[in-house]
Amino acid sequence: MLGLIKDFIDFLTTPTISFTLLTVLTPILFPPTDWFDKLSRKLKVDKLWTNKGGFVGLLLITIFMVMGYTDPNFSKILMKPDNFPIVLLIYSMFFYIWWGMKQAYENDARLAEGKKPNEYHDPDDKVLVWPDLVYIEFIALLLFMVFLIVWSLLAAAPLEEPANPASTPNPSKAPWYFLGLQEMLVYFDPWIAGIVFPMFIIIGMMAIPYMDINTKGNGYYSFKERRAGYFIFMYGWLVLWVYLIIVGTFFRGPNWNFFGPFEFWDPHKVVALNNVNLSEYIWVIGLEKPLPSNILLREAVGFLVVFAYFAFIPLALSKTLLKSMYEKYGSIRYGTLMFFGLSMLALPIKMYLRWVFNLKYIVSIPEWFFNI
Amino acid sequence: MSNNKKKRSLLNTIAESQVWKSIFRSGVPRTRRQRMYAVLGNVFLHLHPARLPRHAVKIGYTWCMGGLSFFLFVVLTITGILLMFYYRPTVEYAYTDIIDLAEQVPLGIMRELHRWGAHAMILTVWLHMLRVFMTGSYKPPREFNWGVGVLLMTLTMFLSFTGYLLPWDQLAIWAVTVGSNMARAHPFIGHEGPGASLLAIGDINLVHSASDVRFALLGGRFVGEATLLRFYVLHCIAVPFIAMIFMAVHFWRIRKDGGISGPL
Ligand code: HEM
Numbered sequence: 001m002l003g004l005i006k007d008f009i010d011f012l013t014t015p016t017i018s019f020t021l022l023t024v025l026t027p028i029l030f031p032p033t034d035w036f037d038k039l040s041r042k043l044k045v046d047k048l049w050t051n052k053g054g055f056v057g058l059l060l061i062t063i064f065m066v067m068g069y070t071d072p073n074f075s076k077i078l079m080k081p082d083n084f085p086i087v088l089l090i091y092s093m094f095f096y097i098w099w100g101m102k103q104a105y106e107n108d109a110r111l112a113e114g115k116k117p118n119e120y121h122d123p124d125d126k127v128l129v130w131p132d133l134v135y136i137e138f139i140a141l142l143l144f145m146v147f148l149i150v151w152s153l154l155a156a157a158p159l160e161e162p163a164n165p166a167s168t169p170n171p172s173k174a175p176w177y178f179l180g181l182q183e184m185l186v187y188f189d190p191w192i193a194g195i196v197f198p199m200f201i202i203i204g205m206m207a208i209p210y211m212d213i214n215t216k217g218n219g220y221y222s223f224k225e226r227r228a229g230y231f232i233f234m235y236g237w238l239v240l241w242v243y244l245i246i247v248g249t250f251f252r253g254p255n256w257n258f259f260g261p262f263e264f265w266d267p268h269k270v271v272a273l274n275n276v277n278l279s280e281y282i283w284v285i286g287l288e289k290p291l292p293s294n295i296l297l298r299e300a301v302g303f304l305v306v307f308a309y310f311a312f313i314p315l316a317l318s319k320t321l322l323k324s325m326y327e328k329y330g331s332i333r334y335g336t337l338m339f340f341g342l343s344m345l346a347l348p349i350k351m352y353l354r355w356v357f358n359l360k361y362i363v364s365i366p367e368w369f370f371n372i
Numbered sequence: 373m374s375n376n377k378k379k380r381s382l383l384n385t386i387a388e389s390q391v392w393k394s395i396f397r398s399g400v401p402r403t404r405r406q407r408m409y410a411v412l413g414n415v416f417l418h419l420h421p422a423r424l425p426r427h428a429v430k431i432g433y434t435w436c437m438g439g440l441s442f443f444l445f446v447v448l449t450i451t452g453i454l455l456m457f458y459y460r461p462t463v464e465y466a467y468t469d470i471i472d473l474a475e476q477v478p479l480g481i482m483r484e485l486h487r488w489g490a491h492a493m494i495l496t497v498w499l500h501m502l503r504v505f506m507t508g509s510y511k512p513p514r515e516f517n518w519g520v521g522v523l524l525m526t527l528t529m530f531l532s533f534t535g536y537l538l539p540w541d542q543l544a545i546w547a548v549t550v551g552s553n554m555a556r557a558h559p560f561i562g563h564e565g566p567g568a569s570l571l572a573i574g575d576i577n578l579v580h581s582a583s584d585v586r587f588a589l590l591g592g593r594f595v596g597e598a599t600l601l602r603f604y605v606l607h608c609i610a611v612p613f614i615a616m617i618f619m620a621v622h623f624w625r626i627r628k629d630g631g632i633s634g635p636l
Contacts, residue, residue: 082491085491093502096499097502100502100507116635119430120427121427126423127423127425127426127429128422129423130408130410130411131407136436140436144444148485149485152488155484157486157488159467159474161542162541163541163545164542173550175547176491177529177532178533189557190554191557191558194557195558208518209512215512218509219635222508368566370567
């Protein structure tokens, strides 16, 4: 029975399955439109943001962790001292998002009744920093220090064999907080996954306050007033960052092959790789001709696709579906939002192209290290 | 000065002494006025305003995460200084110094506190960002401080990354090798990046494996002696220095942007 459950979890965690599940689940957890909101309430997913829901969530995570720590294969990975932060990551992301969403839903209900949010107090009724805040800070600091000392006493900092440039460990992993980027390397070349995406993430995050012109929900937890922004942020944060880190740490074994949590890390696991470039699809398979020797001709369709994606889609949307939004946002803000939004969306798109069509590169010019 | 008619506690006696008053200026803060003065008159406490709206001191609102991030930064600075007493950043000594740290130094959990504290700080910074997002606190007038925060988060991760190399074990050099290999593919300034071959004078490539951005980061073509020194200096001096400047701006701006966010 337990074996069956573990097999099932291994199956569920396969990137194709788990990524799809999460992608479908995010708009139900953080419904961006009325339609999703109704669906979420019908499926009772909104009950997650209540005391009972939080308890069930923590219980499920704990059951999974207990199964993990008692499993001969998964415990090897979980017990690595440097992987403990991922356990904390899973618990804390769930707990704090739950805590925030619970307050947001409570405030949404208050606002619907025409009341002020819970955070609101009479502006003249202020508290003194000494003692009210100083004491809270002091207690928080003490508790946190105790936690850190206990952690340090229980788990020794790891030290492996002395550095040896001649023996590469398999798998070689970056520190855990970069494993989202390393996981992107499966789908993109290093110049995109390691340089362009990180830059876009940093600049795109800094641009959030300038792209989000919704002035509501400033200074209190709320969801309903800002649901579209919430959905986009949570999808990027939870699925394209946190989830990829968890996959990279827990589920990537030798040769960066995928292994379910309860699976043995077999170094000889062979996964057939027969990925095909877009140019090969078009010239060799479609037109049944050899690849042209002119690089630009060979990759013309790929360039066109990329160009259309970043230029044509925003332009077309601004004239049709998103016309009112375009007028409200102005061209610069609209363009920025579209550019970063589409860049973010490029990751799941490329992942599905890989899984469904074995597509390797849309534009492939290895001669110039230019593969997209 | 002394008023012998009233019976006084030890605390009061101390708080009225010349030494105490010279340091803190006021006695035990009992009245509203004294309490406000206690905050305003203290260089550390006056990062805070003297009074706050009620919701701002609720743990449910800020989760204490910004404060804990800063606290961890302080813990890491102190434990880091202690570690520097024992650690020499050379290929010859680095690894054995780390072993000595565990085996020879009494009560040796400094390395643990430093390492787990660093992991914890990444988590608290992420959670802090999450709460700022969920309360919409990045909205005007706090747009700029959100940007400063994003840079602080990047610096926190880079601090952690540079520190990862210092034990000079297998974990360290390969994690840093994997991480820094990306720099090789930097457009234009990485030798395996798109556009690098355009930067050439005649037949001579300007960007090659001994002149690109990865070489600048590692001080060589691979992770070696020069890298260890470079990462040591970045980790112990350069990045904390920059992070401290950004933190000063961050805290200053919280006050200038009207204090902690809240509903109107
Ligand atoms: C080293 C990292 C950081 C430290 C030490 C730090 C510290 C703090 C502290 C102590 C506060 C006061 C309120 C609170 O505790 O929540 C604060 C507020 C703020 N932080 Fe940070 N922070 C850091 C990183 C970040 C990041 C990554 C972001 C966002 C991306 C950010 C954005 C903000 C904003 C917008 C405020 C104002 C919030 C409000 O008024 O409600 N900070 N920060």
